[in-house]
Amino acid sequence: METGSRLRRTLVTGGVGLALLVAPAAAAGSGGDFEPGASGAGDPYFPFSGNGGYDVLHYDLDLTYTPPEAAPAPLTGQLDGKARIKLRATQDLSRFNLDLRGLEVDSVRIDGMKAHEVTAPPAGTSVKGRVFWHVQDDAEREWELTVQPRAGIRAGRTVTVVVRYGGATTVPTDIEGVPYGWVTTRDGAMVVNEPDGAMTWYPVSDHPTDKATYDFKVTVPKGKVAVANGLPAREPRTRRGWTTWWWDAPDQMASYLSTASVGDYDLRESETASGLPIIDAVDDALTPADLAETEASLALEPEMIGFLEQFGPYPFNSAGSIVDDDSVGYALECQTRPVYSEVADESTVMHELAHQWFGNAVSPYRWADIWLNEGWATYAQWIWSEDQGGDTAQQAFDQVMGIPATSSFWDVVVADPGPFGLFSGAIYSRGAATLFALRQKIGDDAFLEGAREWVARYDDGTASTADFEALMEEVSGQDLGAFFDVWVRTPEKPTSW
Template identity: 65%
Template sequence: MLTRPRTSKALAAAVIALLLPLGSGAATAAGPRFVPGAPGAGDAYFPTAGNGGYDVAHYDLDLDYTPPGPAPAPLTGQLQGVATIDLVATQDLDRFNLDLRGLDVTALSVGGKVAAEVSAPAPGAVVEGAAYWQTQDDSARVWELTVQPRPKLKAGQRARVVVAYGGVTTRPTDIEGALYGWVTTRDGAMVVSEPEGSMTWYPVSDHPTDKATYAFEITVPEGKVAVANGLPAGPPVTSNGRTTWAWNAPDGQASYLTTASVGDYTLRTSETADGLPIIDAVDDALTPANLAATNASLALQDDMIAFFEETFTPYPFGSYGSIVDDDSVGYALETQTRPFYSRVAREGTVAHELAHQWFGNAVSPERWQDIWLNEGWATYCEWLWSENQGRATAQTRFESVMATPADNAFWELDVSDPGPLGLFLRPNYDRGAATLHALRLRLGDDVFFAGSREWLTRHDDGTATTEDFETVFEEVSGEDLGAFFDTWLRTPAWPSMS
């Protein structure tokens, strides 16, 4: 513990007064001190993603989308939305931020009180009354909607924020230059937002530490299908050539796991042997070969769910399914309850994305540097499923990874901290999975799977770190595993089994 020198109360009060932002209430016995919420959730990789000072409980997204016209029309769409956001202040708030990229706010209210749009003020400037402003800086990757409620919000106070917004949709890219977020396609939109792309289609606290429930109403041209998380909230309604699709996702989810994909889909409904609803949305334009492979893979979803439930814990959500889109991106993402697949859903990928519903969705990374906890586990579950099906065993797959030469660049990544440009590098997947198998070999099956179940139970519907993972397995095993995790995760070198 760091010991700080004591100061007098008078001196402390003077220091606090100097530190207070302009326009904030002073800290006195008569009332609270109101300060701006932090402009980010504190993630080292994405400093302005997510926000501080409040916790979102629920998003209600009312979207109206018109896809591009046929080629050679520009590959742009038109999106108009109203986001109703129910949040709770976690501190006395003078103002707070939401993440919103590339779309313009046209109206905003807090607690029913309309806020005025103002230009972004200079640092330290005082803005009078309820107000909002946007900061859009592509070069600095800062996209913020700042909201100044009046009256100010007290810690513990609930508030409803209603934001009307919209604009032209394009094909945004993440920090690595890969497509993500609301990706405009010729027949609709591919909506896949990892790591912080949800801000490209709705105002959001865009970090896994702020999970919330969701409801969607998505209006599209008649004939198009809009698919989101969860279950339908009623049949689609068509009027004046446009159809509204309503979906309800009552399980808490991280923002990057939301989707509202639009396309020429056929919806297929079924349920598992235990009655879990499965809804698959399959693009009508899949090639015959891709459709055949997709059908074969999706037919195994029921068996996969049963296998992972027997191995770990009950399936954590109220529905499941898939979105298989005939796009050209080559993408798969574990969007919650309804993973997204580009062009084809292959068996190994389906097992991987299903496993993410436990590892990544139910238990999400508290920091993006912990992504190996998502990808290593999902990859290891692929290995387990392969073995269950009588193909390559987990041990065989482990030996294949370990056969990678020691001087190969594969071993040069610090898996525990891969950097923002290294989130989706293969070591996070394969070395992450090898780490789990090595842990299993060290502890034995009984302890390893008991630790896995404890991990999922303890951190269900929350977030956790690599250090939390180590703690669980040290408690379950009764061993000091610090040196093990140093070797397998943090040392950028071929790990010795000794």
């Protein structure tokens, strides 16, 4: 994610619980060994995001979306979906959760067996048979669907959960009122989820530690274009005034990086010198100035990818972008298809491309580790600028270090900023300065070896600040505890390291 004068982003939810609760009963004769899956992934910032007791393997999302009517009609769309979720139990499960916010559930099936809706029972009440109940508590910002099959699910067993759902879409926001998730726009929807907005448009285990592969089928009114992650799975088809778009994302992906944006896009296809497909979706309503800057920046994508491959091969099956004319103020690193609001400028394109390695291939183990996303992406901007004859990385570092010690900038604990500090300036700039200082301390060879090993070792997974520190100690042969204490664990301006 990029921040700046044109790109504002201060999105957090501060531990709000939003859950779609799916609860099979324990099997008869199980001896009580079936237990509920945890109600969250264990992230202290967002304790109800993600879930325990299972691993999602694949999401197959079938969406039909009607955008709002022209102004002055309300900015309200209609989304109807069928989510086919393949998951594997990692414990003997008596129940498990999926996260879903603001949409109504019509039906649920587990391995083809239909559950029937009942009135929500009192807490702790056992209801036998295949039933579900749906509760949405707006005051607590918690939404739960409870489903109870006849038998528990043994560890290692794979099941398919099919949820039909839908409802009106507007502009969901976090607790600070910043739009995220399925952001309804006049011409479609701009879909940007960080950190836990995926639950606003499909049932999901909404935490980076539960990555999965994806398929998308998105049906929209004729003339609209639906763009998701990965590559087109087949040619779009138009029937009776509706066009269906298919996208396949076969690489492991954290839910916050998924997208299925809808708009008046011009699809542009190109490739790198090595043949990597690039698909750019550019809104046809950009101003001439924004369009010219966007086109110039996107033309650099192949060169930027080659530059970033100093950190390892590009990690996914495609690259590209979605450039929307909406003025929400986003740039978000959606996997293979970063989203830019209004314009894609050169520095921001480099930032979001760098995230494909740092944040997407290797995602944060906990949201407290987000500096490893944003610090690396900002550092990539610094070294790209230097490579292109602009300001040097040293100049960028000196600018950060020129911030007075009395500034609140230095009050942020970079490795634990709190849920309201995830997108503070220090996460980006002090994070990048940490990497610059680390490179000086351990030398170019060890630093680049460590960066490449970081991506190779933790690709398709998550990693923490502790993992990063240990790896850099491994490749450098140095004890870096004091260094990381100064740079990412102490809320003061570094003076020596």
